[in-house]
Amino acid sequence: MDTRPTEMAASIARSMGVRRFGRVNWIGLWSLCEREVRRFLAVWTQTLAAPLITAALFLAVFSLALGPTRGEVMGVPFVQFLAPGILMMTVIQNAFANTSSSIMVSKVQGNIIDTLMPPLSPIELVLGYLVGGVARGLLVAVAVALPMALLLGVGLANPGWALVFVLLGSAFLGALGVLAGIVAHKFDHMAAITNFIITPLSFLSGTFYSVESVPPLMQTILHWNPVFYLIDGVRYGMIGQSDSSPWLGLVVVSLATLAATALCWHWFRTGYRLKS
Template sequence: MNGFFTLVYKELLRFWKVGFQTVFAPMLSTLLYLLIFSHALGERVQAYPDVTYTVFLIPGLVIMAMLQNAFANSSSSLIQSIVSGTHVFMLLSPLSYQQIFAAYVLASMVRGLVVGLGIYMVTLGFFELPLYSFAWVFVFALMGTALLGALGIIAGIWAEKFEQLAALQNFVILPLTYLSGVFYTIPSLPPFWQGLSYLNPFFYMVDGFRYGFFRTSDVSPHLSLGALVACFLVVSWLTLRMLKVGYKIRQ
């Protein structure tokens, strides 16, 4: 277990040493989103009864930042070590592939949670945000960051250069998070786009997370949690399989 905790510590230290880039920069960009959208649409749009659009936005922006940073943590760490060749030291260690998986996912979860908590604490200084159930908020935060941390491992192993990883982030992860209901409710969309939104796993993360604040959601939080757990199990199985066979990392 000492090796596992060493790898976790190394991953935590890696992103914290450049905290202005990995923690404070995402916090600033998310707060800018909130400032711009609340100024432009705050008095014109109301998503939920008795909830201003600005307050409606906050949970969505928080979970969006958490997911993107959890993905970025594991994916960037792995591709950097693979490109530089330093990943061989991890492979030569007595760590099992399950421990490697758990260490990267855990570090990604910590980074995502730190960013999300920071944004939440700052917004509390300006807005009164209700909190219906801390348990629902915590569960969806944990499951969402864990899923994106696992996806980041797959991306970091698959990508052969930084351009491929950037393309995956810009053309897959970013659109899925933006189109997950962060800025709107799904029932406000035309039927065709509603159907597509229900196929987006990121929607269930955002909707379930928001339920913990407002006790209102587009679908049942139990359905969202079930969909999220199913996605995590599938992605985890694929990630563990890639690590076990050494896909692209033992060549």
């Protein structure tokens, strides 16, 4: 039997980027997603319970120190104004930690090759890591939001907006975590990135104050910080008030997430600091 037509068709398919299991390796992508989710669920006391305790401590300290004397902010009690910012700050920090630690640990232990060798395309690798970060961000959001609703009476004025910004925030910081994990060579480098970039972005983003209460220069800086729009968007979703339009925040955060994800794809495609 003449097999030349079959071989020619296979050659053309390879040249067009069609793999033998299809354009998307669903089995491989699902396996990577499952690994990333199982990785943080295995240590749920550290990845889910600890953020809840941290958020509760923030709220307790601020409510005890400022709550009795601070007036309303945006028409709601200060603690209720503070709650969405604490929630979102906790979400994005954990999404970043999930993806950055996954890549960093794999690089240090020398088993990153186990992720790079399977037939996964760069975009599949990016999506696999981001799913882990987004899943952890969502679970942390639920774990923090439920006690806030029960104890503080903070509900969801616009649940759709709250969900959108939690998802975008988890994806954006998850992508930044992938970039940080690729760039860092050791845990000291990762600690420096977290302390000098991620933590300032989180704290200087309107988490603890309204943009109207800061000097004009600080207002300008805040509006150039994508995390500000994440905090503001979730605040709009929870208490129905915000410093800026949620639509503007949606555009800014979407573009920032797209840019960070595109850079992740490029670095996986070229093997930057991964294959050398």
